[in-house]
Amino acid sequence: MRAAPGCAAPSPSRGTGWGGGETPTTLADWLSAATTGLQAALDLTRREARLEAQLLTGHGLGVDRPWLIAHDDHRLRPRQQEDLLLLLARRLGGEPMAYILGRRAFYDLELAVTPAVLIPRPETELLVEAALERLQPEAPCRLLDLGTGSGAIALALARHRTEALITAVDRSAEALAVARANARRLGLGHVRFVLSDWYAALAGEVFDLIVANPPYVAEDDPHLQRGDVRFEPAQALRAGPDGLAAIRVIVAGAPAHLRPGGWLLLEHGHDQAAASQTLLAAAGFEAVFTLSDLAGLPRVSGGRLPGHAAA
Ligand SMILES: C[S@@+](CC[C@H](N)C(=O)[O-])C[C@H]1O[C@@H](n2cnc3c(N)ncnc32)[C@H](O)[C@@H]1O
Known part of the structure; x- marks a missing residue:
């Protein structure tokens, strides 16, 4: 994978509005903070950032968007928090969503994609x-x-x-x-x-x-x-x-x-x-x-x- 100079993954907590040890533990808080971080770092609209936060979180937890929406009081376990922070850090570093999620919709197909x-x-x-x-x-x-x-x-x-x-x-x-x-x-x-x-x-x-x-x-x-x-x-x-x-x-x-x-x-x-x-x-x-x-x-x-x- 090629990354432009200055494009290394940042610290997971950078740009998310919280520091080490203060990671939000409910899904609602996590999504809100991740949305804010993504919006600021990637110059997205709030709606785009929210969607990306949901897709990353769904990917990390192995659940779909409807589940996320219905369970915003779900308490994240420490291991889940770590996994989500790593995914978020990749995105904050500019890595395309399609490579992080490993898939992209095209025409009427869902295709697996890799950096190749x-x-x-x-x-x-x-x-x-x-x-x-x-x-x-x-x-x-x-x-x-x-x-x-x-x-x-x-x-x-x-x-x-x-x-x-x-x-x-x-x-x-x-x-x-x-x-x-x-x-x-x-x-x-x-x-x-x-x-x-x-x-x-x-x-x-x-x-x-x-x-x-x-x-x-x-x-x-x-x-x-x-x-x-x-x-x-x-x-x-x-x-x-x-x-x-x-x-x-x-x-x-x-x-x-x-x-x-x-x-x-x-x-x-x-x-x-x-x-x-x-x-x-x-x-x-x-x-x-x-x-x-x-x-x-x-x-x-x-x-x-x-x-x-x-x-
Ligand atoms: C712009 S991508 C298109 C990929 C895909 N068709 C799409 O539309 O998403 C161009 C593709 O051409 C391939 N390619 C580049 N040079 C080539 C060559 N000399 N012979 C065959 N394939 C080549 C690349 O590896 C790459 O997969």
Whole structure:
């Protein structure tokens, strides 16, 4: 796990409004103090901080939010207090909630995540929707997810296209282990996981649709020093001086791995739509388009190979 300088976990009691030996012992007091600490340290609204405090506490105690709400007079045992303080300290140190909880909701799935994988983002659901719109519900087809990470895109597609044969590729063996475990837990057996540098291990294989959320952040982008991304794997984020290195390779290689009429769909940075469209057109794609996310930012571009529409 990568932490930015100055990002070491603080003392558990820092920012929580109490000092050593004064840890609140009822759940209500604990939640109130943890909320105050999180709000101050992470610049959250009170509501966001309260939700995080509840999620951390539920995780630490092994209970759900309704239980917490119904038991605010529960007295915490010393061992429970210690465990909760350690979880809170991790969050106060900036560690993403998804890594602390070990899970993140994506599309209609609950995915296990570890620091070996990018935390799936809501924006990426747009890519899943764009792919589903281009695939007949019951038709057998072959799909490729490049840079699968936790398996988010491949598994969301697998859930909604049960006739599809899906190949999910990543260069990280650790990421593939997370994705495989997610597929097993979700009972999605029609996904094959392949360790590969993009298309390298797929010689001669052809797909109806290729989807990718590749790394697309420029090496010197200051956002890499802020928030959750400080803890995410560099190879999931960084893509050369202009952030387009991976997109160039994926677009250039796609025609050799798509049937005529097959689609390539890509997520990219909000300022990379024009460059992505230019790359797609230069590689011979037609019907090139860009979709914007809920915030109105251009996020997904794609195109179709000339020829008979396969999907
Ligand atoms: C932005 S993350 C996307 C993860 C996941 N698809 C998602 O949307 O949450 C990019 C992924 O591409 C993988 N990757 C980076 N370079 C790669 C390469 N040369 N070949 C295959 N995968 C690569 C990273 O390991 C990472 O899992």
